[in-house]
Amino acid sequence: MAVDANNGAQNLPLFVPQKWEREEGGRFFHTGEGGDDSLGKGNHPAPNRINNVAPGVITAKLDDLIAMGRSNSLWTLTFGLACCAIEMISTHMAHHDFDRFGIVTWPSPRQADVMIIAGTVVKKMAEPIRLLYEQMPDPKWVIAMGTCATSGGPYYRSYSVVMGVDHIIPVDIYVPGCPPRPEALMDAFLKLQTKIKSDAKNHQIDDLSEHTAAASVAEVTSATATVEESA
Amino acid sequence: MTEQDPLAGQPEAKGPEASAEKPVRHGPPIVVAEEQLNERGEQTAEQLARTLGALALDAAGRDDTPWARVDASQLHRAAEKCRDGEMGMDMLNLMLAVDWVDRIQMIYVLYSTTNNRKAILKADLPAEAPKISSVTDLWEAGSWYEREAHDLFGVEFPGNSDMSPLLLYEGFEGHPGLKSYPLNDYEEW
Amino acid sequence: MSTGPQFDSVDMMLNMGPQHPATHGVFRMVLTVDGERVVDVTPHIGYLHRGTERLAEVESYGQVITLFDRVDYISNLNNELAFVRAGEKIMEVDAPERAQYIRVILAELNRVASHLLFIGTYAIDLGAMTPVMYCFRERERIENLFEHVTGARMMHNYMRIGGVKSDVPDDFVPWVHRLIGDVRKGVEETDKLLSTNEVFLGRTRGVGIIDGPMAVSCGLSGPSLRGSGIAYDVRKDDPYEIYPYLNYKVPVGENGDCWDRYYLRVLECYESLSMIEQCLNQLPDGPIMAAGRRIARPPAGEVFSHSENPRGDLGVYLISDGSDKPYRVKIRPPSFCNLIGLRPMTIGSYIADAVAILGSLDIVLGEVDR
Numbered sequence: 001m002a003v004d005a006n007n008g009a010q011n012l013p014l015f016v017p018q019k020w021e022r023e024e025g026g027r028f029f030h031t032g033e034g035g036d037d038s039l040g041k042g043n044h045p046a047p048n049r050i051n052n053v054a055p056g057v058i059t060a061k062l063d064d065l066i067a068m069g070r071s072n073s074l075w076t077l078t079f080g081l082a083c084c085a086i087e088m089i090s091t092h093m094a095h096h097d098f099d100r101f102g103i104v105t106w107p108s109p110r111q112a113d114v115m116i117i118a119g120t121v122v123k124k125m126a127e128p129i130r131l132l133y134e135q136m137p138d139p140k141w142v143i144a145m146g147t148c149a150t151s152g153g154p155y156y157r158s159y160s161v162v163m164g165v166d167h168i169i170p171v172d173i174y175v176p177g178c179p180p181r182p183e184a185l186m187d188a189f190l191k192l193q194t195k196i197k198s199d200a201k202n203h204q205i206d207d208l209s210e211h212t213a214a215a216s217v218a219e220v221t222s223a224t225a226t227v228e229e230s231a
Numbered sequence: 232m233t234e235q236d237p238l239a240g241q242p243e244a245k246g247p248e249a250s251a252e253k254p255v256r257h258g259p260p261i262v263v264a265e266e267q268l269n270e271r272g273e274q275t276a277e278q279l280a281r282t283l284g285a286l287a288l289d290a291a292g293r294d295d296t297p298w299a300r301v302d303a304s305q306l307h308r309a310a311e312k313c314r315d316g317e318m319g320m321d322m323l324n325l326m327l328a329v330d331w332v333d334r335i336q337m338i339y340v341l342y343s344t345t346n347n348r349k350a351i352l353k354a355d356l357p358a359e360a361p362k363i364s365s366v367t368d369l370w371e372a373g374s375w376y377e378r379e380a381h382d383l384f385g386v387e388f389p390g391n392s393d394m395s396p397l398l399l400y401e402g403f404e405g406h407p408g409l410k411s412y413p414l415n416d417y418e419e420w
Numbered sequence: 421m422s423t424g425p426q427f428d429s430v431d432m433m434l435n436m437g438p439q440h441p442a443t444h445g446v447f448r449m450v451l452t453v454d455g456e457r458v459v460d461v462t463p464h465i466g467y468l469h470r471g472t473e474r475l476a477e478v479e480s481y482g483q484v485i486t487l488f489d490r491v492d493y494i495s496n497l498n499n500e501l502a503f504v505r506a507g508e509k510i511m512e513v514d515a516p517e518r519a520q521y522i523r524v525i526l527a528e529l530n531r532v533a534s535h536l537l538f539i540g541t542y543a544i545d546l547g548a549m550t551p552v553m554y555c556f557r558e559r560e561r562i563e564n565l566f567e568h569v570t571g572a573r574m575m576h577n578y579m580r581i582g583g584v585k586s587d588v589p590d591d592f593v594p595w596v597h598r599l600i601g602d603v604r605k606g607v608e609e610t611d612k613l614l615s616t617n618e619v620f621l622g623r624t625r626g627v628g629i630i631d632g633p634m635a636v637s638c639g640l641s642g643p644s645l646r647g648s649g650i651a652y653d654v655r656k657d658d659p660y661e662i663y664p665y666l667n668y669k670v671p672v673g674e675n676g677d678c679w680d681r682y683y684l685r686v687l688e689c690y691e692s693l694s695m696i697e698q699c700l701n702q703l704p705d706g707p708i709m710a711a712g713r714r715i716a717r718p719p720a721g722e723v724f725s726h727s728e729n730p731r732g733d734l735g736v737y738l739i740s741d742g743s744d745k746p747y748r749v750k751i752r753p754p755s756f757c758n759l760i761g762l763r764p765m766t767i768g769s770y771i772a773d774a775v776a777i778l779g780s781l782d783i784v785l786g787e788v789d790r
């Protein structure tokens with residue numbers, strides 16, 4: 001007596017189309033109800049013709065897939081400059097738990113994707129920051145955390161502070177606040193994920209020609225010197 | 232128009248000729264604080280006077296901290312006496328430079344961990360090429376404070392072997408601690 | 421008598437920082453090593469020099485408080501207290517008693533928060549991952565209270581010359597009582613987990629020893645100095661605020677090694693928590709701000725006042741020329757002086773211990789460089 005291995009359950013669908021003949025209308029496969037012309041609605045996507053052939057297989061553009069992978073495992077460079085770094089550390093710790101977004105810190109720039117500029121950038125630190133940025137592999141993103149990294153913040157009159165890190169390296173996301181709350185930093189990362197995904201859709205990823213830095217550090221320091229002379 | 236002229240009590244508006252003269256100071260008159268030592272401070276002041284002897288040009292104090300002004304060339308001797316004498320000032324708590332525009336004043340806050348007393352030494356330096364002997368051989372803490380004062384105020388310390396920039400970077404021009412150093416208004420650069 | 425070949429050894433330079441996870445910020449040191457031994461160490465600072473002291477000369481007294489928040493960004497309220505006390509001294513006003521109690525409660529809570537951060541990050545430096553999670557959990561509780569009272573998690577701007585900005589909320593006292601219970605449990609947990617751990621002891625006992633006279637000469641203060649057996653605590657030696665009314669001990673170490681410096685901070689957490697409890701029981705009613713003008717012009721003169729920060733003796737030298745802005749503000753930064761002690765501590769130790777020694781000093785770069 002033949003015993004059904006599946007104990008009476010329905011057989012698993014096979015990865016074989018049941019009908020190989022071409023239908024009238026030139027279609028090759030059978031499609032689900034409504035045909036492949038039917039549109040999806042809300043959370044119910046339009047039936048995918050491959051689903052009938054090979055259920056369980058996902059189809060997507062390679063760009064989208066890569067962007068999804070990138071945006072969900074953002075490794076940040078362990079790099080705190082000033083007060084904002086404390087809030088950055090708080091975000092990583094148990095209470096706020098940054099890990100659930102796939103964000104981990106990594107002490108080496110060679111394996112990092114994101115650089116969080118958490119704190120005041122002073123002119124002495126400008127050169128090392130640029131060096132670190134250049135050591136990071138592409139694609140890479142920069143988040144300017146706090147008003148200091150955005151525009152100089154409370155120290156905008158100081159003789160030694162760079163008026164925003166975007167004078168040295170290109171910045172993707174600016175986070176206001178002094179210091180920004182952990183929630184604000186999380187929001188910045190969600191925005192960054194959206195940006196990575198939408199960039200992939202618009203084929204703007206890896207366009208290095210747009211990622212040229214504003215000014216070299218040498219220029220920055222010489223510009224200060226001229227300011228001092230004219231003053 | 233009326234008697235209650237809003238400008239009545241104020242000094243006359245400055246014309247172009249007025250600005251050439253001494254700047255007119257608005258606002259309430261400056262009050263100078265009365266410096267007074269308390270009982271504990273008096274005792275420390277006596278000790279300080281005994282220790283320094285004729286070296287002290289000038290002395291006063293506030294609360295429990297007396298100060299004595301010494302000649303810049305004698306500062307090292309005075310500091311050594313404070314450290315090794317009865318006061319036992321074994322810690323250089325703080326050292327700072329003050330830019331009084333016509334001169335630069337060095338202030339040394341000394342502290343004794345054994346007697347728990349504070350005292351201050353002051354020395355005036357010329358505004359042009361200020362120079363004072365180093366106290367690094369007396370207190371280790373002097374070295375960094377001196378490098379800082381060198382960075383920010385341009386004070387020279389013969390006797391301190393390492394005078395490389397501490398807070399500023401190589402090639403920074405000027406001494407930003409001085410009142411004459413401009414602070415930027417916001418500008419793009 | 422050795423007959424083998426003779427080799428010349430050459431000292432090697434090893435750069436650490438300014439971006440290095442174990443330097444707690446943007447600190448750089450260049451180690452000269454002979455094999456595994458450190459022969460010389462040259463610290464380089466100034467990567468966070470923001471010109472606070474110069475900027476304070478162009479801000480009015482009230483605005484300078486915000487700059488002091490950011491000097492030592494781990495113990496903000498202690499810093500505010502230091503400046504506010506200097507301002508009160510030069511303006512010759514006294515804060516009402518209730519304000520002083522509130523200030524001391526908040527400052528001591530901030531001391532605990534700061535020490536918790538130290539314990540956690542020091543554990544990370546030495547390879548233990550769990551304590552930092554425990555410590556930040558407790559720190560988060562304290563920051564929640566700060567947010568409830570002052571409106572901000574870190575940059576409070578809460579104290580004023582002559583008092584505090586606003587009175588504490590109604591549920592302050594029960595909240596703090598609850599908080600102390602939670603935090604004490606957390607500190608005990610971390611203490612049990614870390615302090616007598618064999619590996620931790622092996623990496624800290626007898627490492628980075630500095631003797632008393634050398635520590636004093638370098639200007640060390642706070643737990644770094646007390647670890648070497650010198651009982652110098654500004655709260656005891658130059659009492660301020662309401663500290664004389666409180667009953668507390670200042671723990672003092674004896675060996676001057678990393679473990680002593682570490683464990684003093686753990687003990688200080690317990691002391692601070694009991695001090696807060698005493699303050700809560702004594703908390704009087706009354707005004708929170710001294711009567712006076714809002715934009716104050718102090719008489720011309722100069723004062724030096726100092727107070728005990730989690731890192732040590734934080735002094736403020738304030739010179740006024742009679743206008744509404746300070747003429748000169750000079751901070752006595754405890755971390756800056758503690759860092760001077762790094763060289764005598766590190767020379768002769770192993771490379772791996774350099775991290776342990778640096779960590780045990782608990783520096784905050786914002787205060788080192790100002």
Ligand code: SF4
Pocket residue numbers: 082083084118119120145146147148149153154177178179180490
């Ligand atoms: S934005 Fe505020 S908190 Fe952040 S580094 Fe600047 S001063 Fe500090």
